[in-house]
Amino acid sequence: EFNSSSFEGPEKLLELWFSAPFNPGSLNGNTKFGLKNVSRDLWDDMLSRAQCKVLSVVSSNEVDAYLLSESSMFVFPHKIILKTCGTTTLLASLPRLLEIASSVGFTHPLRTFYSRKNFLYPERQLAPHTSWNDEVRYLQLFFPKGSSYVVGPTNKNHWYLFSDVADESDLFESSLDPEDETLEVLMTNMSPERSLQFYAPSLDVVHQSKGEDYMKPQNSDQPLLSTGHILGTYMAELSGVKELCSTKDGKSVLDAFQFEPIGFSSNMIYKDRYATIHVTPQDHCSYASFETNVSKTQFGRSTMETIEKAVKTFGAGNFSLTLFQAKGSAHEKQLYEKLKHFESYKREEFIVYDFPGYELVFASFSSV
Numbered sequence: 001e002f003n004s005s006s007f008e009g010p011e012k013l014l015e016l017w018f019s020a021p022f023n024p025g026s027l028n029g030n031t032k033f034g035l036k037n038v039s040r041d042l043w044d045d046m047l048s049r050a051q052c053k054v055l056s057v058v059s060s061n062e063v064d065a066y067l068l069s070e071s072s073m074f075v076f077p078h079k080i081i082l083k084t085c086g087t088t089t090l091l092a093s094l095p096r097l098l099e100i101a102s103s104v105g106f107t108h109p110l111r112t113f114y115s116r117k118n119f120l121y122p123e124r125q126l127a128p129h130t131s132w133n134d135e136v137r138y139l140q141l142f143f144p145k146g147s148s149y150v151v152g153p154t155n156k157n158h159w160y161l162f163s164d165v166a167d168e169s170d171l172f173e174s175s176l177d178p179e180d181e182t183l184e185v186l187m188t189n190m191s192p193e194r195s196l197q198f199y200a201p202s203l204d205v206v207h208q209s210k211g212e213d214y215m216k217p218q219n220s221d222q223p224l225l226s227t228g229h230i231l232g233t234y235m236a237e238l239s240g241v242k243e244l245c246s247t248k249d250g251k252s253v254l255d256a257f258q259f260e261p262i263g264f265s266s267n268m269i270y271k272d273r274y275a276t277i278h279v280t281p282q283d284h285c286s287y288a289s290f291e292t293n294v295s296k297t298q299f300g301r302s303t304m305e306t307i308e309k310a311v312k313t314f315g316a317g318n319f320s321l322t323l324f325q326a327k328g329s330a331h332e333k334q335l336y337e338k339l340k341h342f343e344s345y346k347r348e349e350f351i352v353y354d355f356p357g358y359e360l361v362f363a364s365f366s367s368v
């Protein structure tokens with residue numbers, strides 16, 4: 001039942017690849033290349049069409065990670081990932097996004113992925129998100145040969161994917177990193193104990209626990225952080241979000257934000273990899289999402305351990321996961337078998353799709 005405090009956590013997710021990854025050596029140290037060279041004004045204009053604003057940005061040589069008023073955007077020289085929640089109109093930003101890409105020499109995406117799980121409140125969505133068919137009709141204006149998939153049972157947790165492969169995408173496939181693996185864990189019915197971790201304490205509580213200098217700039221070059229960042233950083237440490245996202249070498253960079261009055265988001269970047277987390281802790285519409293392409297080696301744990309950690313961190317009652325693995329990648333032995341028998345959960349679905357360049361797994365689970 002929708003009421004005035006209900007929120008649509010489940011996100012819309014767009015990923016566009018415009019070229020094969022650049023060889024970093026060929027950039028001659030120029031980190032502002034391709035889409036990474038696009039000015040902030042242009043991104044702001046594009047995002048306004050999706051009804052999003054930028055709250056903060058962290059960068060590595062390989063990626064700019066934007067924390068948005070409604071989720072996240074990751075900009076690489078050759079690809080972009082845009083994830084937005086609520087009643088945002090992500091796809092309304094697509095024409096502007098394609099114009100911006102063409103202004104830096106990318107005429108058409110090699111690969112397009114648009115996906116989302118089933119909405120909690122589909123009737124609240126705005127055009128072109130009013131139904132999956134409406135979204136597909138809209139996407140096919142830009143990608144007439146793109147294919148639409150409904151994965152899983154339509155009366156329970158399911159997931160939609162629109163995928164387009166450009167004619168010249170052999171280049172994309174031959175350049176896929178064998179470790180290219182994108183995992184999404186989409187969780188609902190959070191346990192009361194875990195969702196409490198995502199209700200903000202007061203700043204006084206944070207200062208009592210961490211000291212008055214917590215998150216204060218060390219020198220005058222550093223910006224003063226907002227309350228949202230200070231609370232978000234503290235909550236990321238306390239809730240286990242930081243541990244879930246951190247790479248084994250401790251060099252990942254986290255950008256965490258607590259929304260007023262409620263809601264938590266964080267981006268993590270590490271070299272050319274990312275992780276992103278968004279949490280709606282309200283009991284009647286609780287939802288948490290975790291997405292990452294950090295490799296097993298970089299995390300220092302198996303994909304199964306990462307999934308288990310995510311599910312525990314958010315106390316998921318029910319969850320779905322999607323896993324895109326580049327073909328030829330060193331698939332974790334027995335991952336599929338382990339997923340079929342996930343401890344403490346009942347497996348509802350387990351589906352494997354064979355796509356050009358990728359194998360996709362969709363699985364959904366409910367509390368036993």
Ligand code: PUT
Nearest residue numbers: 013015113115182324
């Ligand atoms: N969300 C789509 C992921 C595709 C592979 N990186």
